[in-house]
Amino acid sequence: MNTPADLGHFLRTRRAALRPEDVGLVAYGRTRRVPGLRREELAQLAGVSVAYYTRLEQGQSHNASDEVLDALARALRLTRDEHAHLRNLARPARAGRLPAVRPATAAPGVRQLVAALAVPAVIVDHRFDVLGWNPLGHALLAGHLDAGSPERPGERPNLQRLFFLDPHARELYPRWEAEARRAASSLRLAAGEHPDDRRLAELVGELTMKSPEFAALWSRHPVRGCASGSKCFHHPVVGAMELSFEMLRLPDTGGQGVLAFSAEAGSADEAALRLLATAAATDGDRAGRASDAIAIGGKY
Structure with missing residues (x-):
């Protein structure tokens, strides 16, 4: 608040x-x-x-x-x-109990669009909770997590929490300090836009308590919206990549957006992204066969 x-x-x-x-x-x-x-x-x-x-x-x-x-x-x-x-x-909300917040959901049409994209894409709300992702988006940002976790509100990944508290982020982002400044700036802007959001306030409190780096950045009061740019990755499956990103805000959703990544055509980064797509598809096929085997009482 x-x-x-x-x-x-x-x-x-x-x-x-x-x-x-x-x-x-x-x-x-x-x-x-x-x-x-x-x-x-x-x-x-x-x-x-x-x-x-x-x-x-x-x-x-x-x-x-x-x-x-x-x-x-x-x-x-x-x-x-x-x-x-x-x-x-300059226009703080009145003091009082913050209202309870229902779990956000992405519209079926948005989920369908993201599933059809051939690039990594993630649906997030204004808190950076993941409401959905396509297989390539999951493989790029959080392949070590259960792909179905966004479907369970109590287990949804949060991109800010992953970045500051998950040790995989240190390996995934070789320019971690620069990305940390960008992440804290985006979260500060969201906190200003949604002063009555209890869960957002709790997220800031959790990161402040558990991440000294976040606490130091937060104390400087950085503010910046990051709607586009580029990110460097060192992915455990395909190695180094530099990808462009766009945050496409969805109207009338309370701050939801689609975060999509792409690579320059003909570049080594595009080749790495295609390799990641192949790996993600293979993992998905394996998971599907394992699920079918369990469902019929077989052995995978």
């Missing part, structure tokens, strides 16, 4: 990241007691009083106008994602 303290922490981290010369102010030679901009310097740039900005940063003002927030965003050189996050934080 967003609180006035979250707003103050976010403002302080962004204020500390700017130097006077970054924003056209004169930096005098004397030693500065705080990193980055002083409160009075930021207030001057945003066109608000120092007293008002201080109350805002200390969580004592709960009705900042859009004009004030926009001025602060400009003064702090916020990105579009950070600007949206600032607005979310």
